[in-house]
Amino acid sequence: MAKKRTGIGQEELRRNNMSQLLSRVHLSGPTTRAALTQELGLNRSTIGDLSTALEELGLISEDAPVGEGRSGRPSLVVAPREDNAVVAVDIGVDRIVVALVALGGATLERRQRPHQRGEHDVVHVVESVAQMVADVRSARPEVRSHGVGVSVPGAVRAGDGLVRFAPNLGWVEEPFTAILGERLGLPVSAGNDADLGALAEHLRGVAVGRDNVAYLSGSVGVGGGFLVGGVPLAGASGYAGEVGHLQVDSAGTRCRCGNTGCWETKVGENELLTLAGRLPGGGPEAVAEVIAAAAAGEERAGAALDEVADWTGVGLRAVINLFNPEVIVLGGHLAEVFEAREQRINDVLDRWTLMTPRSEVLITASPLHGDAPLVGAAELAFTPLLANPASVRPAEAALA
Numbered sequence: 382m383a384k385k386r387t388g389i390g391q392e393e394l395r396r397n398n399m400s401q402l403l404s405r406v407h408l409s410g411p412t413t414r415a416a417l418t419q420e421l422g423l424n425r426s427t428i429g430d431l432s433t434a435l436e437e438l439g440l441i442s443e444d445a446p447v448g449e450g451r452s453g454r455p456s457l458v459v460a461p462r463e464d465n466a467v468v469a470v471d472i473g474v475d476r477i478v479v480a481l482v483a484l485g486g487a488t489l490e491r492r493q494r495p496h497q498r499g500e501h502d503v504v505h506v507v508e509s510v511a512q513m514v515a516d517v518r519s520a521r522p523e524v525r526s527h528g529v530g531v532s533v534p535g536a537v538r539a540g541d542g543l544v545r546f547a548p549n550l551g552w553v554e555e556p557f558t559a560i561l562g563e564r565l566g567l568p569v570s571a572g573n574d575a576d577l578g579a580l581a582e583h584l585r586g587v588a589v590g591r592d593n594v595a596y597l598s599g600s601v602g603v604g605g606g607f608l609v610g611g612v613p614l615a616g617a618s619g620y621a622g623e624v625g626h627l628q629v630d631s632a633g634t635r636c637r638c639g640n641t642g643c644w645e646t647k648v649g650e651n652e653l654l655t656l657a658g659r660l661p662g663g664g665p666e667a668v669a670e671v672i673a674a675a676a677a678g679e680e681r682a683g684a685a686l687d688e689v690a691d692w693t694g695v696g697l698r699a700v701i702n703l704f705n706p707e708v709i710v711l712g713g714h715l716a717e718v719f720e721a722r723e724q725r726i727n728d729v730l731d732r733w734t735l736m737t738p739r740s741e742v743l744i745t746a747s748p749l750h751g752d753a754p755l756v757g758a759a760e761l762a763f764t765p766l767l768a769n770p771a772s773v774r775p776a777e778a779a780l781a
């Protein structure tokens with residue numbers, strides 16, 4: 382809600398109001414001036430002035446509503462212009478996804494490429510991403526690119542995007558974000574995949590309107606991103622939320638962090654595959670095969686899924702007791718495990734979780750499926766534009 386405060390300059394006030402208006406139509410879609418006037422708590426002439434300024438910057442369009450039949454002057458509909466976009470990049474362990482995402486959230490172009498172990502060195506990844514970015518941008522030459530957001534499966538330093546540690550890519554202290562920015566000639570920002578997943582669910586997924594959110598994503602490891610009171614939980618330097626390394630079984634096997642029995646050693650993809658008698662390392666396709674086999678009645682696959690579901694419940698219990706989330710969104714293979722064994726996981730939770738937080742939490746598979754980190758990366762890239770729309774480069778100077 383934009384409010385007048387004392388001690389705030391006219392220029393800053395105007396910037397804040399433009400930011401509010403553009404953010405509103407970016408997240409909620411076309412909105413009438415009348416509704417914006419009401420929702421942002423500003424008067425009609427201010428909304429008119431802000432809309433005109435945003436239209437001149439090429440960020441929104443204003444049109445008469447369709448099907449207008451009533452008397453009186455209709456309220457113009459303010460819509461985000463889809464020829465403004467960012468590039469979203471999701472660096473996974475087994476694939477790279479690049480998408481051109483328009484203001485308003487529509488995916489204009491999308492490319493996906495497998496990338497295997499042995500192709501994870503930073504130079505190779507930067508080159509692959511650069512080719513894919515050039516590809517999506519050349520498919521839509523009329524679109525202005527405002528920046529690039531990247532999701533990385535590891536610890537990313539806030540500020541400069543240095544990848545401190547991404548164990549499943551074998552990256553340690555890699556200035557990936559800076560190298561990519563130099564290669565692309567565009568502003569690049571990067572974040573942890575689970576943190577961006579939480580952001581995506583909060584802005585566009587199942588956690589819209591909910592301020593206490595846990596997003597837990599499983600693949601080889603388990604990542605966690607949290608919103609507490611509507612604010613992303615970062616910790617002292619941005620690395621909070623490593624729920625994969627909650628120790629749940631002191632008699633368990635060795636984790637890649639050095640400890641024994643971490644949650645991800647009990648519920649990670651490779652544990653499910655191994656328990657089911659499959660070779661580890663098969664990725665999402667192999668996991669899907671085990672889940673299908675369990676559904677078809679294969680005993681060993683079913684027992685493996687049961688065991689992973691039980692340990693999933695044990696970790697979720699700790700998350701619920703610690704954070705009292707309104708919603709836990711599961712992504713990656715944890716979403717599939719949950720959908721296949723929801724009752725079993727709920728039984729584990731009902732047994733010992735503290736009663737009040739247990740009764741208040743909604744647990745659900747991500748409606749964005751595997752794309753939550755990608756959607757979050759797009760939102761990360763839009764952040765500077767939304768914070769200060771007037772900073773936009775004029776259309777004629779748009780990046781070629």
Ligand SMILES: [Zn+2]
Nearest residue numbers: 626636638643
């Ligand atoms: Zn660990």
